[in-house]
Amino acid sequence: MDLDLYSQSLLWAFGLSIVFGAIANKANFCTMGAVSDWINIGDHNRMRSWLLAIVTAIIGVGILEYSGSIDLSLTTSNETSNPPYRSANFIWLRHLVGGLMFGIGMTLASGCGNKTLVRLGEGNMKSVVVLTIMGIAAWWMLFSDFGYLVFLQWMLPVSIDFSSQGIPSQDITAVLSGLAGIESSAALGFAIALVVAVPLLIWILRAQDFRTNLELVSAGLVIGMLIVIGWYITTGPGGLELMDELEFMDERPFFTGAQSLTFIGPTGHIAQYLKEGFSAIFLTFGIATVFGVVVGSFLYTLVFRKVRIEWFVSWNDFLMHAIGALLMGIGGVLAMGCTIGQGITGVSTLALGSILTIVAIISGSAATMKYQYYLMMREDD
Amino acid sequence: MSEYTEKFDATGLNCPLPILRSKKVLSSMNTGDVLYVIATDSGSVKDFDAFCKQTGNQLLDSSEADGKYHYYIKKA
Numbered sequence: 001m002d003l004d005l006y007s008q009s010l011l012w013a014f015g016l017s018i019v020f021g022a023i024a025n026k027a028n029f030c031t032m033g034a035v036s037d038w039i040n041i042g043d044h045n046r047m048r049s050w051l052l053a054i055v056t057a058i059i060g061v062g063i064l065e066y067s068g069s070i071d072l073s074l075t076t077s078n079e080t081s082n083p084p085y086r087s088a089n090f091i092w093l094r095h096l097v098g099g100l101m102f103g104i105g106m107t108l109a110s111g112c113g114n115k116t117l118v119r120l121g122e123g124n125m126k127s128v129v130v131l132t133i134m135g136i137a138a139w140w141m142l143f144s145d146f147g148y149l150v151f152l153q154w155m156l157p158v159s160i161d162f163s164s165q166g167i168p169s170q171d172i173t174a175v176l177s178g179l180a181g182i183e184s185s186a187a188l189g190f191a192i193a194l195v196v197a198v199p200l201l202i203w204i205l206r207a208q209d210f211r212t213n214l215e216l217v218s219a220g221l222v223i224g225m226l227i228v229i230g231w232y233i234t235t236g237p238g239g240l241e242l243m244d245e246l247e248f249m250d251e252r253p254f255f256t257g258a259q260s261l262t263f264i265g266p267t268g269h270i271a272q273y274l275k276e277g278f279s280a281i282f283l284t285f286g287i288a289t290v291f292g293v294v295v296g297s298f299l300y301t302l303v304f305r306k307v308r309i310e311w312f313v314s315w316n317d318f319l320m321h322a323i324g325a326l327l328m329g330i331g332g333v334l335a336m337g338c339t340i341g342q343g344i345t346g347v348s349t350l351a352l353g354s355i356l357t358i359v360a361i362i363s364g365s366a367a368t369m370k371y372q373y374y375l376m377m378r379e380d381d
Numbered sequence: 382m383s384e385y386t387e388k389f390d391a392t393g394l395n396c397p398l399p400i401l402r403s404k405k406v407l408s409s410m411n412t413g414d415v416l417y418v419i420a421t422d423s424g425s426v427k428d429f430d431a432f433c434k435q436t437g438n439q440l441l442d443s444s445e446a447d448g449k450y451h452y453y454i455k456k457a
Binding site: 043111119305317369376377 | 392394395396397398400402404405408421423427431432434435436448
């Protein structure tokens, strides 16, 4: 059974994502919603929940890396990671521009990639349109020259290549130790993870309202842990064994290697999987996560809510969602991840690009909401 | 609940539009007036609860009937 270990990793991805989809549905876990609560209402609870997921993932990954249970050095190369969060070449413009595009897009499309999948599981048919356009746009970026010609060819010349300074990775530990001229180590990495995570955790838990909200607290903790488990599956002992096995396969599956949960690139994988007539080598870890979230959300809806079929209320509603989906598909791949893929999975590696992406996503989303409200206030009733 | 000053139908709209548009309607209303909102977004239940807690407006009633969510908000 050549694909045995690979099949196991797909099943793990599917299983983890079912849990993710059900929890995200139950707790209304949504980054765009978190930004909206903050900007439009002044409520920080969902933002704290999302940050708790990030902190949990940072600490979890820190512990696993410190103990030698996972090998995140794989994430420095495109050959061994999907995507290479810790690449030594820090193409900062891709994260800035891609993140802004994604933030604007997710606001116009009523939620990020993950939320689109959760809504689909609830019966929202708008999500089918968003998913389709997002998938085609992501496919352009991943499987054609579009991304290079339109973006990367002018972004690459201004990138910061840390390897020219002898720094092998763009994660905070490697960069700081490289610049300070001291040797990077697992202990230093864990210490820096704590320096980043603990102040955030203190801020998160300062609010009594949040501390007593079991639903949001547990959503943040569990989602953060799911991301850590995803890393363990692909970069732990089983993941490394799988990568060794893949080396000897005649037909190596696409987009293997170090990764955890992410949702935009995988929508492009689905487009390729369909284009290739369901060829098994195009059935990726990411595709399993996409379907898992939809199934998890659907199961939760089936048991605890009513399936609610929704469609666009106007052409303008359709147009806004279509533009949003396009921006998310292009921006998400350009930035190498979404609010989950970069926001939690990427940030857990403490890569500079992941941190810049998430700041750009929040900024793009917040600015779009402010502009939407400004336009509304100027509308004639 | 059946008495209200203004009605806003957010049927089919998803986050953040029900909140943004309700904010706009409320901004033109007087203190003590009641806004009746109808929505279909399942996330709107928690959104309107948080919105009222943060803004000081009073959520007089929140219910679900006929596949829709109904909110009565008294402007503070």
